[in-house]
Amino acid sequence: MLNKQQAMIAIHPYLNFAGNTEEAFRFYQSVFGGKFSTVSRFRDTAEASRLPHEEQDKLMHIALPVGRNTVLMATDALESMGHHLNAGNNFSLQIEAESTEEADALYRALCEGGKPTLPMMTMFWGTYFGMLTDKFGIQWMINYNFNQSISI
Structure with missing residues (x-):
């Protein structure tokens, strides 16, 4: 928490x-x-x-x-690319974190009882990013933008 x-x-x-x-x-x-x-x-x-x-x-x-x-x-x-859309997997909630530490904490907390789909890592587009499905079936994207002055 x-x-x-x-x-x-x-x-x-x-x-x-x-x-x-x-x-x-x-x-x-x-x-x-x-x-x-x-x-x-x-x-x-x-x-x-x-x-x-x-x-x-x-x-x-x-x-x-x-x-x-x-x-x-x-x-x-x-x-x-291997995607198959169905009602329920056609959206995610993306969290914009304020630090890599916060992103990691959110990822760990939301993964508890859920399923990680992409571990937190630095991505080619220049953010720290990961994806998971929580224990209730909700898809989450966790993102930290290294340059907070750029809004995504």
């Missing part, structure tokens, strides 16, 4: 789509307004060579700030 002096920056919804993330986020942008703060395509990653040509322009990550403290984020969860 975290002590009262530890505080997360925010919790953000992270959505998974079956190849139509861009269409969905253009719709959400028309509803909520604003500008995308991040748009990353699979073609720009090391994974590009594993994908069929027609999937390389799909979105690896997109972020749309919604309101003062919430960012709606998503990815194209591609079957060619």
Whole structure:
């Protein structure tokens, strides 16, 4: 359990789509307004060579700030990369931690009785990141941005 002096920056919804993330986020942008703060395509990653040509322009990550403290984020969860979407696994909650220590503590606490899916590690996009499913079946992403001045 975290002590009262530890505080997360925010919790953000992270959505998974079956190849139509861009269409969905253009719709959400028309509803909520604003500008995308991040748009990353699979073609720009090391994974590009594993994908069929027609999937390389799909979105690896997109972020749309919604309101003062919430960012709606998503990815194209591609079957060619082993993803199979069902109701219940089409979203995660992402926690923005304030330190790597807090990220590790949250990861350990939420993993208790659950299932780790990706251990906490420094990722190629420059954050400290991990994923898990808790004992209630909720998917979590824990993230610490080394450069806190950049909002994701």
